[in-house]
Amino acid sequence: MKKINDIFRITTEDQFNKKALEIFRFQAINNPVYKEFLSHLDIDSNTVKKIKDIPFLPIEFFKYHQVVSSPPPYDIRFKSSGTTGFNRSTHYVKSATIYRKSFQRTFQKFFGNIRDYVILALLPSYIEQGESSLVYMAQDLIEKSGHKESGFFLHNFDELAQTLHQLKKQNQKSLLLGVSYALLDFGASYPLNLKNCIVMETGGMKGRKKEMVREELHSQLKKAFGVDKIYSEYGMTELLSQSYSKGDGLFHSPPWKKILIRDTEDPFSYLPAEKSGGINIIDLANVHSCSFLATQDLGKIHPDGSFEILGRFDQSDVRGCNLLIQ
DSSP, X not given: OOOGGGGGGOOSHHHHHHHHHHHHHHHHHHOHHHHHHHHHTTOOGGGOOSGXXXXXXXXXXXXXXXXXXXXXXXXXXXXXXXXXXXXXXXXXXXXXXXHHHHHHHHHHHHHOOGGGXXXXXXXXXXXXXXXXXHHHHHHHHHHHHOOTTOEEOSSOHHHHHHHHHHHHHTTOOXXXXXXXXXXXXXXXXXXXXXXXXXXXXXXXXXXXXXXXXXXXXXXXXXXXXXXXXXXXXXXXXXXXXXXXXXXXXXXXXXTTEEEEEEOXXXXXXXXXXXXXXXXXXXXXXXXXXXXXEEEEEEEEEOTTSOEEEEEEOXXXXXXXXXXXXX
């Protein structure tokens, strides 16, 4: 696939659509799993002229197949967070450089220079299970921040509380990135009044606590940490790009990622803004795997391109990132 870095230069919808169709045709030929999927649908990739005509691969395929569009070797392999009794999705990443470019540029777009922040990561379950794309991202951001206070915290809540207290005294901007259940546990044990700190949940109770609606989760976290809003990260093992919410429940994506809402009754039809349905994602950073994925998340988009997560389809198994039932 030539000119891969072009995806990070996209600024217009026309540029996105042109690159998406180019990547679709590449993957339709070079991804054996996607190619077979298209053949079962009797789709000739040469007849696809619009992105809404592109078939989206069910994301569950990553649990049972090696979804790749380029041959080995692969720089790294990521696995989804697992729950007992469920298969873990596996994403073979041809180029870790593309992943780093994606999350670094997305962070800079929404939050500015990483060196302005101390990064504190509270991701115990992801670290314990290993091969986590979220941990990989957090580790890179920690290193890029250049602050000695940046780092991972497992169950050492006392040390984390002391670090946050010192950062507040120093008036130092910081980002506390955590899985939901760990943030709740930390907030219950060490209620704080944080200043100059972004508290960001990555979703997921990991079977440790009952699921709750986002409003309830954020209400508890705001009270525990003395902040006006809770930020959110929406990402998953099968994608190389993230979306972020700055506390209003509205997620925004980088220019190389797009959300479409499919009709729950007809997966090949799409709904207009403000209508709820299944979330389809185009992630052009997934050039070496599959860029066109149909998730089991429910949501809706707004006219400005932002989107909400409203829950999950019935009988969907618990997955790693942003499991918030609404």
